[in-house]
Amino acid sequence: MLLTNAVLRFLSPKAVVRAHCDLPCGVYDPEQARIEAESCYKIVEKYAANEDTAYRTRAIHIKEERADLVKHHLDVLWHDYFKPEHLEKVPNLHDLFWQANKQVSKVKASTDLADAKRLLELIDEVDAAWKVTGGAEKTRVAGRPG
Amino acid sequence: MGRSLRDRLGGPWRVAVTEGSMVPAILPGDWLVMSPLATRWPRRGAVVVFREPLAGSLAIKRVAARGGDRVPYAGGFLVLDTEEAWLLSDADEKASASVGSGPPVDSQRYGPVEADALVGHVLFRYWPPSRMGRIPPGPHHEGLPA
Numbered sequence: 548m549l550l551t552n553a554v555l556r557f558l559s560p561k562a563v564v565r566a567h568c569d570l571p572c573g574v575y576d577p578e579q580a581r582i583e584a585e586s587c588y589k590i591v592e593k594y595a596a597n598e599d600t601a602y603r604t605r606a607i608h609i610k611e612e613r614a615d616l617v618k619h620h621l622d623v624l625w626h627d628y629f630k631p632e633h634l635e636k637v638p639n640l641h642d643l644f645w646q647a648n649k650q651v652s653k654v655k656a657s658t659d660l661a662d663a664k665r666l667l668e669l670i671d672e673v674d675a676a677w678k679v680t681g682g683a684e685k686t687r688v689a690g691r692p693g
Numbered sequence: 694m695g696r697s698l699r700d701r702l703g704g705p706w707r708v709a710v711t712e713g714s715m716v717p718a719i720l721p722g723d724w725l726v727m728s729p730l731a732t733r734w735p736r737r738g739a740v741v742v743f744r745e746p747l748a749g750s751l752a753i754k755r756v757a758a759r760g761g762d763r764v765p766y767a768g769g770f771l772v773l774d775t776e777e778a779w780l781l782s783d784a785d786e787k788a789s790a791s792v793g794s795g796p797p798v799d800s801q802r803y804g805p806v807e808a809d810a811l812v813g814h815v816l817f818r819y820w821p822p823s824r825m826g827r828i829p830p831g832p833h834h835e836g837l838p839a
Contacts, residue, residue, distance in 0.1 A: 558724070558819075558820065559709065559724065560705065560707035560708050560709045560724055560725075561704075561705060561707070562704075562705035562707070562708045562709070562742075562751060562812075563708070563709045563710075563711055563751065564708055564709065564710045564711065564712065564742060564751045564752060564753045565711050565712055565750060565751070626798075626802055627796060641767065
């Protein structure tokens with residue numbers, strides 16, 4: 548049956564359902580979460596050093612944004628990189644991510660450098676879990692400067 | 694905040710699917726007729742189009758559980774609120790990869806979805822002509838995956 552372009556255009560829907568992510572590219576690295584968490588740490592430092600209200604308002608706003616990115620990167624690692632078999636090597640995996648996510652929320656609300664430091668420590672633990680499960684070899688493109 | 698009846702009458706009444714989270718019941722390229730008049734989650738097994746939490750993009754999944762139902766999750770369970778639904782993909786990671794889509798993202802990732810995110814209740818497929826008709830039932834009608 549030959550359909551003209553006009554008929555097909557009439558038949559085709561306006562609304563389109565797309566996937567959240569069309570391709571699993573398979574690249575995972577806790578470094579993304581780490582960088583955003585380091586940003587939060589530095590923001591807390593700079594917040595303490597500068598009493599200007601406009602600066603502080605901007606600092607809080609930007610910390611919220613970077614902290615949300617930490618949560619996103621942690622989320623992607625938890626859901627897409629880590630598999631059930633990894634629990635053998637990292638039995639506290641789910642608890643670790645739970646703690647890390649809660650710590651991000653704390654960092655959002657806090658101007659205490661200790662909270663930001665604790666988040667970096669938890670991400671280091673995530674990094675260790677990623678490494679011990681072969682993340683570095685399996686999920687990064689070879690030849691990257693080490 | 695739901696849309697008014699007048700808004701909903703405006704559609705969309707048809708939707709094109711470009712991802713593979715509902716394979717094999719729905720394939721990328723399928724065009725579906727749906728009713729945008731529903732304001733509550735349809736019964737279990739129904740295919741629905743909705744706005745994904747966080748991302749806000751149009752998504753398509755099956756209703757696996759509704760308000761009052763217990764959903765097994767991460768070794769325990771949660772009880773859905775009256776307006777909430779648990780929405781699941783038909784496809785697993787392997788099935789969706791076979792049509793070029795990433796791992797399906799559903800309630801197991803973003804949790805229960807509120808009824809104000811509901812856009813439409815899918816009624817049938819109208820394109821391609823060879824597969825015109827009702828959407829077959831999914832894999833979860835016997836019970837939810839733990």
